[in-house]
Amino acid sequence: MLDKTTKQATLANATGYMPGFGNDFETEALPGALPQGQNSPQKCNYGLYAEQLSGSPFTAPRGTNERSWLYRIRPSVRHTRRFSNAAYPHWKTAPCLDDHSLPLGQLRWNPLPEPKEKLNFLHGIRTMTTAGDVLTQTGMAAHAYLFNDDMVDDYFFNADGELLIVPQVGAIRVFTEMGVIDVAPLEICLVPRGMMFKVSRLGDDAFCRGYVCENYGAKFTLPDRGPIGANCLANPRDFKTPVAAFEDKETPCRVHVKWCGKFYVTEIGHSPLDVVAWHGNYAPFKYDLSTYSPVGAILFDHPDPSIFTVLTAPSGEEGTANVDFVIFPPRWLVAEHSFRPPWYHRNIMSEFMGLIHGQYDAKEEGFVPGGMSLHNMMLPHGPDAMGFEKASNVELKPVKLDHTMAFMFETRFPQQLTRFAAELETLQDNYIECWDGLERKFDGTPGIK
Numbered sequence: 302m303l304d305k306t307t308k309q310a311t312l313a314n315a316t317g318y319m320p321g322f323g324n325d326f327e328t329e330a331l332p333g334a335l336p337q338g339q340n341s342p343q344k345c346n347y348g349l350y351a352e353q354l355s356g357s358p359f360t361a362p363r364g365t366n367e368r369s370w371l372y373r374i375r376p377s378v379r380h381t382r383r384f385s386n387a388a389y390p391h392w393k394t395a396p397c398l399d400d401h402s403l404p405l406g407q408l409r410w411n412p413l414p415e416p417k418e419k420l421n422f423l424h425g426i427r428t429m430t431t432a433g434d435v436l437t438q439t440g441m442a443a444h445a446y447l448f449n450d451d452m453v454d455d456y457f458f459n460a461d462g463e464l465l466i467v468p469q470v471g472a473i474r475v476f477t478e479m480g481v482i483d484v485a486p487l488e489i490c491l492v493p494r495g496m497m498f499k500v501s502r503l504g505d506d507a508f509c510r511g512y513v514c515e516n517y518g519a520k521f522t523l524p525d526r527g528p529i530g531a532n533c534l535a536n537p538r539d540f541k542t543p544v545a546a547f548e549d550k551e552t553p554c555r556v557h558v559k560w561c562g563k564f565y566v567t568e569i570g571h572s573p574l575d576v577v578a579w580h581g582n583y584a585p586f587k588y589d590l591s592t593y594s595p596v597g598a599i600l601f602d603h604p605d606p607s608i609f610t611v612l613t614a615p616s617g618e619e620g621t622a623n624v625d626f627v628i629f630p631p632r633w634l635v636a637e638h639s640f641r642p643p644w645y646h647r648n649i650m651s652e653f654m655g656l657i658h659g660q661y662d663a664k665e666e667g668f669v670p671g672g673m674s675l676h677n678m679m680l681p682h683g684p685d686a687m688g689f690e691k692a693s694n695v696e697l698k699p700v701k702l703d704h705t706m707a708f709m710f711e712t713r714f715p716q717q718l719t720r721f722a723a724e725l726e727t728l729q730d731n732y733i734e735c736w737d738g739l740e741r742k743f744d745g746t747p748g749i750k
Contacts, residue, residue, distance in 0.1 A: 369581025480543025
């Protein structure tokens, strides 16, 4: 028989995953903890409490209705006491019209530098842009994060939206109410709105860095494939949801909450990650970006970047996303007599990009791993001058675009820059100059020059 200390350590470190996107899962960390044939028995095994966590209105259509039943050591009403105000000055929420003097333009940043002071995940969030309005549950925020300290007795839940976490340096452990998710660079994880979790480092990296999309609107789901059919892009079986794992400790802990853009903290005497068993379809997940199966042009021309959408959060307007999560993975370029990089364009959508590793094919220099760029709606952008010349004159033979991974948080709303982002020391003042070499080539005579 394990003593309590040994049992606590064993269960807290339990990891395992169940495959599938949007499945109805069931899992238990102790045998018999999950009731069979009903959700709320008069008495639960092990003296557990039954509780429902709803991620949608009760009357949402079956295809979008989300809820899970949790069987926990304490009901979650015991995981919050009297709240006090808290402050995270670098975490902003839409609508956020920060006062700064940086004018409109195409923007790019080098990576956030390694922190000099101790920061955990919550204190290490740095909001770059906000869009929409959290009070009407529309829009998003794009954050960068960096931290070098673990959340040991600190826990968090975000009532404002779900969090899509994209590591760039350092593997992390995201311990949620529903189980443990280990996430490395080139993987992502999603924590649903309202779900308790904490984040710690996993590995030997001195610090961790990455990106977060905070989605205020409808939850992320898989995009329709249309004429692509039943396969390719992100396949449902490659999404992994954690098995039940719980943390049973009776020590002073703090629960931090984000609610309508404000932060609060409450003191409790135990861990809130105490779900011993659960079943349902409202759950966190991880996804390995290397399992994304890209499709593209196999004869000529460059398809729209929407062909690389991993997850989409729909809006009320069909085909116009509240947020899209798009990646640019390794792939073969084979198009004939075509300009292969992304073309020059202006777009009704607003694009926040990050580079996880390697080189982005539309930029020959200046966009480095850990960096970020912002091309807001209707501002023109595209390959830099060096990239244009290279793509215009290279021999068009099949080429493997390898050892690269860039991504984009794209939204229908304009992304408002935070003061932090506007005054960040890594802002590239000369980014606009990357297009200076695109000189006039027109000479008025027929034929391709």
